[in-house]
Amino acid sequence: MAEPFIRLRNVEKQYLTKDSVVLATEDVSFDINESEFLAIVGPSGCGKTTILKMIAGLIPYTKGEITIAGKLVDRPQTNVGIIFQDSVLLDWRDVLDNVLLQVDIRRLSRQKYEPRALDLLCDVGLDGFEHKKPYELSGGMKQRVSICRGLIHDPPLLLMDEPFGSLDAITREQISMDIQHLWMEKRKTALLITHSIPEAVLLADRVVVMTPRPGRVAEIMDIDLPRPRRLDRLPDKFNDYTGHIRSIFQASGVLHLD
Amino acid sequence: MTQTIAELGQLERRAAWRARLLPIIGLMLFLLIWELLVRWLDIASYLLPPPSEVVVQIVERFPQLLQNSGVTAYEMLLGYFMAIAIAVPLAIAITASKSFDNFITPIILFFQTVPKIALAPLFLVWFGFGTLPKVLVAFLISFFPIIIDTAVGLRSISPEMIDLARSMGATKMQIFARFRLPTSLPYMFSGLKVGATLAVVGAVVGEFVGADKGLGYMLLVTNSNMQTALMFGVIVALTAQGLILFYVVQFLENILIPWHITVRSGQEHGTM
Numbered sequence: 001m002a003e004p005f006i007r008l009r010n011v012e013k014q015y016l017t018k019d020s021v022v023l024a025t026e027d028v029s030f031d032i033n034e035s036e037f038l039a040i041v042g043p044s045g046c047g048k049t050t051i052l053k054m055i056a057g058l059i060p061y062t063k064g065e066i067t068i069a070g071k072l073v074d075r076p077q078t079n080v081g082i083i084f085q086d087s088v089l090l091d092w093r094d095v096l097d098n099v100l101l102q103v104d105i106r107r108l109s110r111q112k113y114e115p116r117a118l119d120l121l122c123d124v125g126l127d128g129f130e131h132k133k134p135y136e137l138s139g140g141m142k143q144r145v146s147i148c149r150g151l152i153h154d155p156p157l158l159l160m161d162e163p164f165g166s167l168d169a170i171t172r173e174q175i176s177m178d179i180q181h182l183w184m185e186k187r188k189t190a191l192l193i194t195h196s197i198p199e200a201v202l203l204a205d206r207v208v209v210m211t212p213r214p215g216r217v218a219e220i221m222d223i224d225l226p227r228p229r230r231l232d233r234l235p236d237k238f239n240d241y242t243g244h245i246r247s248i249f250q251a252s253g254v255l256h257l258d
Numbered sequence: 259m260t261q262t263i264a265e266l267g268q269l270e271r272r273a274a275w276r277a278r279l280l281p282i283i284g285l286m287l288f289l290l291i292w293e294l295l296v297r298w299l300d301i302a303s304y305l306l307p308p309p310s311e312v313v314v315q316i317v318e319r320f321p322q323l324l325q326n327s328g329v330t331a332y333e334m335l336l337g338y339f340m341a342i343a344i345a346v347p348l349a350i351a352i353t354a355s356k357s358f359d360n361f362i363t364p365i366i367l368f369f370q371t372v373p374k375i376a377l378a379p380l381f382l383v384w385f386g387f388g389t390l391p392k393v394l395v396a397f398l399i400s401f402f403p404i405i406i407d408t409a410v411g412l413r414s415i416s417p418e419m420i421d422l423a424r425s426m427g428a429t430k431m432q433i434f435a436r437f438r439l440p441t442s443l444p445y446m447f448s449g450l451k452v453g454a455t456l457a458v459v460g461a462v463v464g465e466f467v468g469a470d471k472g473l474g475y476m477l478l479v480t481n482s483n484m485q486t487a488l489m490f491g492v493i494v495a496l497t498a499q500g501l502i503l504f505y506v507v508q509f510l511e512n513i514l515i516p517w518h519i520t521v522r523s524g525q526e527h528g529t530m
Contacts, residue, residue, distance in 0.1 A: 058421050078427035084418045091517045105426040
């Protein structure tokens, strides 16, 4: 098998607070293969967002090693698309200009990327909204714009930090289907951070289950379900997977089902 | 009875007109009651002149009022622009460097607490009767809201936004110009608006302490001559000056940040 696209080895992150040292993650090791969809699921405060930010090179790690395509991550990675919990759109730019922000900052050609931006917006059902301002959109629409912004420069890696966290239940389902659709079409390496067990199992090829603070890898599970996975046609195996993850959380004291 | 949508639309339009007319009607009513009360109760004109007399005075002394307005407006604007020119770069420096922040913020806080009006006599001693001391008081008094609101605005950007910018490979200059500065504009404008109304106060206080021209000076002269009606005229001129500057700043705000909630909600309800 080829070298994994992303490698984490014994990664540790300590935060210095005013009067103590907080261990956010400890001894985290896993790989993400090229074109693989990997989800990290864990309770709040298990350091899953920290892991994403370390992979993106936005915060330094205190021990261990992270490599992307064989290169050590020691600075902000620009060859990625990041989607945050909040859509973080610029209020003063319209939808199209928000997607093209990537292009402007990277000094790429607007002419070349504008048709691509329009295609992406169309893919997520936002055709006709190109010239709306963010305040005219619903929360779900804003998040779709931020997904398009994350994909416009065609990065090989898509990082998603609880992208459904601030959305209502129906919008969450729709956007997770949108993401599956986009991923199947483009086959980018994808990392999804979530605290939702069903969402992780629904979207991922493999799920990394984390323990509470300090975050460690409890188990890495292969999700062997055919795609496209549909919410209205979930096989029994789906419940076996989610049930197994719940039992891990139960064992570590995060979840009490009785 | 249920109303049709067309009827509701008509009602809304009527309400919008009413919203525009009511303040004017209110003001007219206030002036009318003032006029009538002064006449009925036979209040001496040197205590409270009727509005009609104030209007007559404003018309009669218009050239004098205009000339003195020019003097005060000059002091006010010079002080105000000086405040912007120094406060905005300083706010940028404070938010850019933690050590500069630690170094300068206590000094700024100290000067902010000093009653600026108490400094006016000192400026007179240092700089004499000319324009400079008035400009300085206007500058000092409008400086603090501008620097504080601008600094708050520059700090208001979310950490995610910065992360996003860094993941795009944005340079420090790009992060500032394309993310931080536009985010700070609504805050900056609220400081600029407060500063605008204070600048006129500063210029007048400067003139109170020692001057031979300007609206503040005219206010003192009319006061000692018991020309109360003309004094009201001066107050009207001062108010007009402050309002004009305020609305100019607000106009710029509407043009520059039409996307911001404060500007939008104002438009929707047709209010300021």
